[in-house]
């Protein structure tokens with residue numbers, strides 16, 4: 083069955099590219115985060131390793147590899163080892179359904195540019211996988227046999243579960259407008275008008291909720307240093323810690339990518355969606371695919387910058403404030419958004 | 434007791450309660466901050482040249498006639514940290530002495546500058562040297578060879594002393 087084999091190879095190549103790009107992106111993100119933080123705080127930031135300090139993240143990773151891998155004496159060893167793996171596996175598997183560009187035609191074969199193309203429940207898949215990501219954190223907290231880790235893990239799970247609701251509901255509006263759960267399809271329908279125009283409230287809710295989902299400031303309570311030392315990864319060292327770190331940054335990239343694709347038109351250029359055609363890029367050519375990928379990456383990068391920028395601007399929430407915001411503000415607004423969207427859609431249909 | 438009336442939450446207007454305007458304002462502040470000039474000095478490449486008033490490591494002055502120190506021992510006597518050791522010896526010239534041994538233990542020195550202040554010959558002064566790194570305790574005890582510095586290099590300090598001492 084060569085047909086299946088071909089598909090398998092194609093998916094494998096795509097997955098290889100995506101995973102490596104993501105890991106590289108996460109490393110770059112760490113560097114960017116440190117630089118931006120430094121600029122905001124009137125410092126310069128890492129600029130010694132390589133040109134402009136660009137090799138700093140690689141030096142950091144190398145350092146992590148050489149560190150001793152400690153496991154607390156009374157920790158549950160199996161789970162302690164499993165937790166970071168769950169985190170990173172979930173974080174990386176999320177990329178499977180997000181298309182970076184439309185498709186290319188190579189040797190008469192139409193290859194859509196996402197690892198698992200045409201999944202008609204792409205959005206649901208992402209929501210489901212992010213929920214599994216909580217297990218990594220809870221397990222890490224529990225298996226470490228340390229009260230701070232446990233509290234961090236508990237906080238994190240409570241936070242993620244409460245914000246998952248708002249997150250999911252804020253996407254419902256988009257899904258209603260687009261009428262599909264397939265992400266590539268949702269992007270295709272945004273060619274002329276981005277979803278953010280139809281769903282400004284939904285975008286805002288999604289933005290806030292994804293800050294909480296990714297445990298980023300101002301919602302980085304699971305690792306609130308003054309109270310919880312390092313939170314759920316207090317007892318992790320060496321590359322196990324590195325994996326959590328990587329997962330966190332990778333989740334940030336996913337959240338930005340989601341926002342870029344669901345609300346900001348994916349690979350469509352703002353105001354002039356016909357630009358690639360004017361540039362003479364053929365439908366299905368590699369040039370067009372690269373162009374589209376560049377647009378997607380640019381949008382994602384802008385959102386990632388927002389993540390970092392917000393982190394170094396806004397102070398951390400208190401736990402009760404976090405819960406109040408999640409349940410008493412975001413959730414009702416998300417529901418309101420759905421009701422309004424539904425009403426408008428229905429009214430348009432009747433007219 | 435919990436305050437229930439006229440709390441901050443009640444005083445806040447609708448916009449303030451949304452927090453978003455304030456957050457956007459804050460983002461503006463940090464954005465501006467990002468592009469402000471930084472003051473960090475890239476140390477090993479960009480060095481700081483101290484002024485004459487700076488008290489770096491104490492050194493012995495070496496002028497045209499050789500070392501100025503007459504081994505009177507006052508500096509050693511005044512040093513609060515007991516960092517200086519001087520051993521005197523006679524010279525050929527009458528009633529003149531010179532230090533056969535002059536050691537400053539840089540692990541002890543607190544850079545107070547008393548030695549410089551008390552010296553009758555302006556023979557020991559505080560240099561601009563602030564890069565004091567030693568690999569072990571023995572090498573932190575500086576002998577005469579390391580301490581003697583040509584007078585040309587100490588002009589700033591001598592000028593400062595002349596003016597303000």
Ligand code: SF4
Pocket residue numbers: 501502503504505506507508509519548551552553554555556557
């Ligand atoms: S350095 Fe000055 S105070 Fe010290 S022994 Fe020499 S002459 Fe005396």
Ligand code: SF4
Pocket residue numbers: 491508511512513514515516517537541542543544545546547548549
């Ligand atoms: S500076 Fe102060 S502590 Fe240092 S040698 Fe002179 S007198 Fe002693």
